[in-house]
Amino acid sequence: MPELPDVEVFRRYLGSTALHKKIKKSHLLDDRLLENAGHQQVVRRLNGNRFQSTDRHGKYLFVHLKDGWTLVLHFGMTGFLKYYKYKEDASEHAKLIIDFANGYHLSYDNQRRLGRIDLTESIGDFVKEQDLGPDVMSDDFDQERFLELLKGRRGTIKGALMNQSVMAGVGNIYSDEALFQAGIYPGRPVEKVKSAEQKKLFRTLRRVLSIAIDKQVDPSRFPRGYLLPNRKPGADCPRCGGKIRKATISGRSAYYCARHQRK
């Protein structure tokens, strides 16, 4: 579930809780999420250190340490962060627990093994290695760049939005929402999406992500006319009274309105 808005909410959460506090001890409870960094390397790097600032690129969270290194977290489909005081409040599937000198703890929880814990010295290098496209919410990601990235692309518009090498941050849920609001059928080939529609899609996508962040990714707080709070087959479309349908598009379950999303 964690797409760009979810990870941004995690980033702010960490920023308002765990920043600048002295790390007494760290516990890495599952080595299977490591890719480049080794167990000892992570633990030693964190112990005695401090979180200084945070960044995000797409669905990746970067936590800069005081010594210049950066902790990298990816949340897969089930990951989240929790800051808590009492040990008995520890989350159930904690993979990494940080004990702070103030007695509080921060845990990275991930029920499944899809996710990642890593260290890097440079976000730029990491992004390059992962072959990530520009972050969809970054200031220099504009309409021109969006159109440029879609140009010449084969496959579906939904597939292009979800492709992290094209642009980083959008997954199944928010690609559905953006296409729903832009009135474009998710399975439409990219080259069949007219320039005016692409421009509208860009604006819609940015607005959707921005509102999702504002509303703390709680669908019940989303404005009227959003697909997400009622994303299931057979539901009534909150925009036009059509029916919500489900189809497999670019390998994922796409939900769309059969009436107002033009093929």
Next chain:
DNA sequence: AATATTGTTCAGCA
């Protein structure tokens, strides 16, 4: 009890 879910990776194909 089979199926759906979610994001990323990778084999395979055009």
Next chain:
DNA sequence: GTGCTGAACAATAT
């Protein structure tokens, strides 16, 4: 090489 699709992966809910 490139880029896209679809299967595989984990672990749970329905």
